[in-house]
Amino acid sequence: TGAEAVENAVKIARAATGRPGVIAFTGGYHGRTLLTLGMTGKVSPYKKDVGPFPSDIFRAPFPSPRDGITVQDAITGLENLFLTDAQPERVAAIIIEPVLGEGGYTPVPFDMMHQLREICDKHGIMLIADEVQAGFGRTGKWFAIEHSGVVPDLITVAKSMAGGYPLAGVIGRADVMDAMIPGGLGGTYGGNPVACAAALAAINAIEDEDLLARSTAMGEHLKARFAEIGARAAPYRMWDIRGLGAMVAVEFVTDFDSAKPDADFTKRVIAHALKQGLLLLSCGMQGNAVRVMVPLTASDEIVNEGLAIFEAAVKAAVADEAK
Numbered sequence: 628t629g630a631e632a633v634e635n636a637v638k639i640a641r642a643a644t645g646r647p648g649v650i651a652f653t654g655g656y657h658g659r660t661l662l663t664l665g666m667t668g669k670v671s672p673y674k675k676d677v678g679p680f681p682s683d684i685f686r687a688p689f690p691s692p693r694d695g696i697t698v699q700d701a702i703t704g705l706e707n708l709f710l711t712d713a714q715p716e717r718v719a720a721i722i723i724e725p726v727l728g729e730g731g732y733t734p735v736p737f738d739m740m741h742q743l744r745e746i747c748d749k750h751g752i753m754l755i756a757d758e759v760q761a762g763f764g765r766t767g768k769w770f771a772i773e774h775s776g777v778v779p780d781l782i783t784v785a786k787s788m789a790g791g792y793p794l795a796g797v798i799g800r801a802d803v804m805d806a807m808i809p810g811g812l813g814g815t816y817g818g819n820p821v822a823c824a825a826a827l828a829a830i831n832a833i834e835d836e837d838l839l840a841r842s843t844a845m846g847e848h849l850k851a852r853f854a855e856i857g858a859r860a861a862p863y864r865m866w867d868i869r870g871l872g873a874m875v876a877v878e879f880v881t882d883f884d885s886a887k888p889d890a891d892f893t894k895r896v897i898a899h900a901l902k903q904g905l906l907l908l909s910c911g912m913q914g915n916a917v918r919v920m921v922p923l924t925a926s927d928e929i930v931n932e933g934l935a936i937f938e939a940a941v942k943a944a945v946a947d948e949a950k
């Protein structure tokens with residue numbers, strides 16, 4: 628699982644640095660095991676009623692223009708954390724999703740990623756890019772962090788790596804990875820041969836079928852179609868269209884003046900789409916965004932059929948309100 632990859636990345640970072648601390652971000656999602664839940668920055672439904680969580684995990688703010696949190700505010704928040712709770716020489720890793728998945732398909736601003744790299748270098752902290760959701764082509768590059776030009780110390784991978792077949796892993800420099808002694812990482816199902824064959828097939832397909840270019844083109848198409856469907860146009864109330872490559876989300880609000888997140892409207896869009904055979908998944912701290920997770924191998928015809936159902940579902944959700 629992705630969660631196990633994240634746990635292993637933390638173990639590797641701890642072994643390589645000899646330090647315990649981990650810093651994660653508001654709205655970050657890293658899994659449902661107890662260690663990763665401690666790092667996940669979203670209470671409901673994941674952390675509700677199942678604490679306590681492991682110690683030595685600290686949370687820094689993620690930039691949010693809507694809440695007036697700039698990149699500089701987020702970096703100041705992290706620097707403050709070093710003063711208040713997390714002694715930097717005791718921090719093994721800073722973990723971040725280059726594009727928040729569960730947290731709303733929000734890309735990390737590139738200058739923030741560069742500043743995180745500098746901070747990690749300054750204090751000898753490992754930078755972990757959690758690419759469980761964004762990795763293996765979803766954003767038009769093998770890894771989403773490549774868009775920023777920053778090189779992390781460790782990358783966690785899963786999901787698209789084996790085309791959905793259960794496989795996960797950690798990628799890193801040998802000198803960091805080798806800090807773990809043989810046998811320190813593993814498990815009964817680790818490196819399952821069928822899953823490894825699926826990953827090799829998926830990697831070949833990404834290369835042979837030029838799926839990175841397909842991902843970029845699909846993202847542009849999705850964004851254009853969403854804009855056409857009604858971004859910032861009443862009564863559809865699509866406030867934001869964002870993402871990297873084919874990892875795109877749209878966000879719904881109650882009205883454009885207050886831009887208040889509208890989770891109910893979002894739920895109705897999802898319910899109407901489901902009736903027409905289109906499965907959608909919400910995301911975002913307020914549950915008011917819909918994320919697109921269409922396979923990169925889907926034909927234009929299928930993608931356009933899905934977009935047409937989405938459009939009809941948004942209209943039906945608006946019509947509900949007139950009843």
Ligand SMILES: Cc1ncc(COP(=O)(O)O)c(C=O)c1O
Pocket residue numbers: 628629630631633656657658659724728729757758759760761785
């Ligand atoms: C960024 C990220 N990290 C970790 C995980 C956990 O992966 P899994 O559900 O396979 O444990 C997920 C799952 O959605 C994820 O999106």
